[in-house]
Amino acid sequence: MSGPDPDRFQRALDRFRANLSPSMINEFSNCTLRDVRDFCDNIQRTQGREGKLRYMGRLKAFIEAMEEFGKVIEVYLNATTILCFVWGPMKFLLGIAKTYVDSFDKLLDVYAEVGRAIPGFLHYQAAFEKHPPLATVLEDYYSDILAFHQAALSVFKRSAWKHIFHSTWKTFNTKFGPILHSLSKRRELLESEKSSAALLGIERLRQDFSDACKKHARQIAQVADERHRQRVSHICERLMPPNYQIDQEMSTEDRQGQNSGMWIFQDPSFRAWFSNDNDIVRHGVLYVNGIPGAGKTTLMSAVVARLLDCVRPKENASVVAYFYFKQKQPDKESHNGLLRAILAQLIDRDPTIADHLNEKTSSIEGTNLRATGTLEKLVKTALENFQITYIVLDGLDECAPNEAEKSVRWFLSLINGGLQETGVALRVLFCGQRDGTLDTLLADQPSISLEKSGHVKDILQYCRDFCRKIREKFDISLEMENDIIQRVTNEAQGMFLYARVVLENLLNQTQLYRLRQEMEPGTFPQGIDKAYERVAVRIFQQSSEAEQEDAKRMLGWITCARRLLRWREIQSLFCIDPVEGVVDYEGRRLRVTMTRGYA
Template identity: 35%
Template sequence: MANSSHAPAFERALEEFRKGLKKRDQEENFKKTTFDELKKCIGDLQTKQHSLRRLQNLNRLKPFLEAMEQYGKVVTIFCNSNDLVAFVWVASSYAEAFGELLDTYEHIGENLPLFLQYENLFHAQPHTVRVLTLMYEDILKFHRIALRYFQQPLWKQLFDATWKTYKSRFSGIISNMARHRNLIESQASLSQIEAFQESRRIEDDRFDAQMRNENLGRSRAVYGWLKAANVDTDQYHFSKIRADYPGTGKWLLDNSTFKDWFNHQFPMIPPLLWLNGIPGAGKTILASLVVEEVRKLKPLPTVLFFYCKHKKSERDNFLALARSLLAQLLKQDKGLLLYFYQKCCDSGEAALDSPALVDELLTFAFQNCKSAYIILDGLDECAREERKKIVQWFRRLVEDLPTSEPERFRCLFVSQDDGVARKDFSGLTSIKIRIEDNKHDIDEYCRVKAENLKGELKLTEEKVNTIASTVANSIEGMFLLAKLIWINLSGQTSIRGLEEELKPQVFPTEINKAYERIMVRIKQQASPARIEEVLTLLGWLVCAKRSLKWHEIQGLKAINLDEQFVDHERQKFLVAPKDLCESLVEIRSDGTLELVHLTAKFFLVDQGHVDPPAQEIKLASLCVDYLNLPVFVDRPTGRGILNGDYASMDYAVLYWIRHLEAGVLQTDGNESLMKELAESLEIFIDQHWTSPNATFIVSKRNSDRLQFFKDLPFYEKLEQTIVSTRKQLTFFGKVKKDEIALDLADIVSNVREVLEQVLSSPMDPAIQNDIELKYGNNLFRCPRFSCQFFSTGFPSADERDIHVGKHDRPFPCAEETCPGYIFGFTSAAEREKHMRDMHPISVTQDQEFPTDQDIHQSLQSQQATESAQATASVVVQKPEPDPEPQNIPTQSRSRQEQMRKEFKCYYCSKILQKDIT
């Protein structure tokens, strides 16, 4: 009678389940157990719970066990094998979770038919056996999800935030089971089963898509909240630099100390390593190589990295670094999403700013992380206090690891070797980059560069070799110097020019000399007007308050103050930045223009090519004059948008004040520039003043700074403007209308409204392209000055609106199906009231705690259950060891009080009433 043609479908489902198990579980925990053993295990658990007085009513498992036992028998008959049926039993010592699990098993049990009564049907209509395989898939799917859930290291902490979502997944599976039972009970025909299978597939796809969508929404909210700097752009940029020199940095990978730190499988302590060297030795490029190598490891650990950057607020402090690592942790551990999302909703902040919360999230994410490599580069580029915070936090993370798992986290600190670093990294194992270490890499680098020169200037092989070794031997391990020398040599257009540069009295042997040679060449080759432009551009890059995008630079350049309009066509730079400034600048893949190295900034300032105080005042004037143009006084127009009139608006609106504050620190020697600034400010305040009701108290520090303007008629308004604007820039909440001194926020809003209208109307692709060239991408931006997305924006209005909603109503309802979840509430108190009114807490596990009588009956029935033959193979997931017993009150609950209670239907969310005691 046995028919093994159904076996492959069962095998496939089982194999699928096995594949989802962790290796250790496949080998150890996924063992075959008899049905009696399973029952004994449950009985033992119940006895133990009884002794601890933490008993859950395990009787609820009975229908499930009964159905599964019969299921095993039926399948054995039809597949001629008792090896196929696998049950998994998931238990937990965490009372709340265990109660929820029992609930789920109870629902499953209720929805499984008693299979033996349909044995004849399965014989008479073999196609109905197909339904058994579908049920089998469902049961395994439930267990696969449940197992994965309970195997997360910190699932208990995640339970409140995550169980609801899992429960909704289980309810989908359980309703499938109910529909399967229906098919059996109604003796469905083959075509009905097939139709059902198809509808189930569609329904599963729909459910999966819905889950993906929900998670996408949550991810967006969390990433928006984390506001993390994009380190992938950095990594890409540094990897690209290495790409032309395969094998570069190999010396580090072969270094024995490094190998000890790196070794994945046979870790040799130390887990904390400090890589240091002289400025420009190539440390950052090596750090990017280490990131790449870690990414090749198998099994892949969590890979975390950060490149610090001098005076860039999104890259020079602990908070920025932490946000980035949190975003990276989340990307590599999707299990964190629901927890982060809950924290994001509870925080009431549109961007993660609270140090305590940052610490909590980092600690949590690392506790949930089994193995991580952390690479932190350029710590010397952060201010002293921030540097200390970073080092202390990560030293503690690694040093406090239990001795049983010292290799769980490894951290590589990369920085210059200065006094501060020596103190911060005292006691750590270190690798100092010596001249002989990167010599081979530098030789190779010089060889490739010389080869390029050979083609351009038609040099002999011998000459090329001599030049390559001259450069390589003179730079003493400083990669940056080699790079600058080659920039200079490659820019020569004749052999004579080249020979001149190689003369000992001209050839640079230190970094500033190399920069100087580049400046000499720029000046030699450019007209005075061009030199002026180059110096202006370099001045902007030195003083910019954040990285400037090329389109913003073009917008600033296009400002025509004489004729009071923006003249992109005739005033923008017509040559690429590299042609203007040689390789003193680099354009990044995200469109930002950067100086080639921090030392270039110091050089430009030290050698007087850029005068920061004067440059700051000029930039303040430029921003203010720009905002005084008629285009910002008249209503914005579509023509103005297309003309690029507002291309630098975002930068000017936020940073005019920062340039002013930096400029007024040193007014001596810059009196005429200051006078010009004063004139511009007077017009500025006159044009944009909103007559706010509030009067701000001006601190002595602020009024001292504004000393230069003291006697001017608009001084008081200027003071108020400064304090009000500062608040707008730094306060993360909503600034009240009557506290805002200037109408800039309104102007921005009007301009963006017109820009969005233009974008939403049908448009020639060439025009669209031109708009992107002038304004960049992600043009749907947040109106709040203090928000990162004021400048970086979103690709669509919807995404921006959701983000803005989080500013305005940052406390969403915890029930994802409630409209309050989407719209949120303005305060935590308002949300709590809503939760109390609309979502009163449902029956708790406590109310279901069984009485002594229940316990007695339950144990009796366990023993009385007939000792069935072990026809089924059973997989037992061992329950976790119980924590220490706690002092639980010993009185049993009274059952006298009877009341009507509302219950929500597991499947359709309908509210039903039932008497409970």
């Protein structure tokens, strides 16, 4: 081992740069110690004229320590390219924090703490030269300084940082504590090894110190995470958001194959809406529309899944939220229900927002907290703290009267100047039937019509995949299989639901003879109503008496229910005898299943 490894410095720097925008990387790349000194002098002159002088001598220990660090490491690598990402963030942070006295003082204090934790490196230069393995500790110091700046940047890069500074600084302290602990431990290592005659175990000692610091950081993070979970739970108890996760889960289960819906991610309109270039912060709207039964909800589940995979919340840069409107479900057919679900997701994604809104709403009574006006203000506050927010709204045609218009108009008002903070972008994807209202409100916005897109190819592929099951069951010819595919695809006219109902009915026939009958010109269904009619014929004319009786009971429950029923709920209704007051799961449950969780 011959001393510090330049590759390790570079890997640490690469991790730091990964959280920066291209413009910030460019800005930091050209910064020097002279730039920082000149900038500090300008701040003091300005504060002096305004009578707001702060003691900037608190920066001295940090600046001197990093200046000595540069002189020591230049023996091993190009110090300029390494230190510019120390001086650049420092200048940026001071420039932002100077506008707010409380934040400026707190920033100066933490620089003073870091400076006190770092030793004078020139004091150890002779030891580094005599014992090169000892110099590897410099790699650890550099990583810690970058981690410190990354934590500080997460506070001051927020567009609305002044409004929630108290909460953001609490989050920063959670990260800063372990970093300061790590710096102190590294100083202990350096001082103990300088006086030690045996340096052969330096790598093991570094690893032990590193492991101990990581363990300490994990413990702090676990405590913070538990505190966040409790805070979110407390807010949601009062907020009472509708269960938005279950709709995503069930819609995902309904997707026809892993590749279903993938075409939308190549659509130019979607790509323009999704573009997440950190240097191009702009709002965006996309209107996805289609006929009833086209499979819009299933397609949106694919979009939500992709966004959740691609948009990882880091340093409050971006976040994803979604909502599925559901007809005749009180919590899921109103603008108010939407706001509660979106707010719940935003506070869950960001501990700082959760802390800020928890303090802000602690004195608001639950009913008032759930008032639409209050919710709109809270959601707006949360949105102003993310650089890019992606929101997917499905089923707007299923809203109660006038509720869809409320939601669309409110989001458009935010996009058209309602968000006060600059540097934030709101991207909203509206999805629903063309019902006249949405078409009028979103007439000037980019749109994707499912009937004129790759959606039709999805239906064709679904028919091909499904018809393989029919061929295997009935041993039909390739010609008959192709005939089924062609007729179902043509008749579907962009309606996924039609293809599914018809093909499942064909597969559930009990004889090849009956399958052929279903394909006869006078019998083969034209339109979704006729498709359901053929299913009813199979159930009520071709099934056993017991199957018909069970089907009638199920249809009665489904028809009278105020919301969609889960399959397990239907099973429980069969198992419970309210007259006798008994439950017999094994004896009464249906010995059939369903492909979906809802009926």
